[in-house]
Amino acid sequence: MKPDDKKIMDIIYRNEDHWRKKKKRSEDYQTTDAVIDLNTTKELKRLQDRGFISSITGTIASGKESGVFLAELGSEGEQHCKAFSIESPIVVKIFRTGTLNFKQMIRYINGDRRFHKYSKKTRRIINLWVEKEYKNLHRSSLAEINVPKPILVKKNILLMELLGKKGKPYPLLRYTPSAFTKSTLDRILNQTRLLFQQANLVHADLSPFNILIGEEKPYLIDMSQSVLTSHPRALEFLKRDLTNILSFFSKKGLEVPDKKELFDEVTKDFSDKNLFL
Ligand SMILES: Nc1ncnc2c1ncn2[C@@H]1O[C@H](COP(=O)(O)OP(=O)(O)OP(=O)(O)O)[C@@H](O)[C@H]1O
Ligand SMILES: [Mg+2]
Incomplete structure (x- = not known):
């Protein structure tokens, strides 16, 4: 103990x-x-x-x-x-x-x-x-x-x-080399996109220390700082989240998508009207 x-x-x-x-x-x-x-x-x-x-x-x-x-x-x-x-x-x-x-x-x-x-x-x-x-x-x-x-x-x-x-927490992405793969990256990016488009949220502290690797999928944790997409700095936080994830996987030797294209894809239907969501 x-x-x-x-x-x-x-x-x-x-x-x-x-x-x-x-x-x-x-x-x-x-x-x-x-x-x-x-x-x-x-x-x-x-x-x-x-x-x-x-x-x-x-x-x-x-x-x-x-x-x-x-x-x-x-x-x-x-x-x-x-x-x-x-x-x-x-x-x-x-x-x-x-x-x-x-x-x-x-x-x-x-x-x-x-x-x-x-x-x-x-x-x-x-x-x-x-x-x-x-x-x-x-x-x-x-x-x-x-x-x-x-x-x-x-x-x-x-x-x-x-x-x-069985009562044992899943490990953090940071310490799970078996998850440093293209498929995990894609799933994390997909979660980030869904978070933005379906939940209207930006995580705002997305990093390998706030992602757990479950048996089949990655989980996002630690969301007290997460903001609504209507927050004045939401897009800035989203950019930072994407940068963190892309640079982590890139340092692990993976080929990662272009940041700008990814950002545009996540925010594609976002407009002023969404600010009231
Ligand atoms: N629901 C959960 N299931 C399993 N493990 C969890 C869960 N929530 C948190 N953890 C574990 O606890 C750790 C800390 O949790 P979290 O990231 O939410 O807190 P934190 O605000 O970052 O804490 P600190 O700032 O003190 O590091 C995580 O890295 C993770 O290993
Ligand atoms: Mg944390």
């Missing part, structure tokens, strides 16, 4: 009355760079009490801005997930409230008509950022893009489907 696993389990299963007995101190409610601050612990506990999750069983990734964990569904969670064909274990992504980059977040929130009016309070923006990932995943799944189906969002916690087999 990694130290982070140990820490998170300890925190979650610590004496439940911890915060009830303790006199509230303002720093408990401030953001912290730990994955789990007191507020997060409370929310996790609530999800447990409501039967949404029964336990956190391991860590998938622990990065700068989030911790991604495996969890077993509780009875309520199982009921809810049945309708979407999602089974245990699921993924719990917890956004680290202390290390999120606000300037960066605002850049992707401003200009998104789903969030035209919002409070500038730190906590509120963090929650909005998490909600944004939920909404983007939801929109993408409805358009049948290969993404994890979102289950629930609660403050800085997002529950979603595990992309993996």
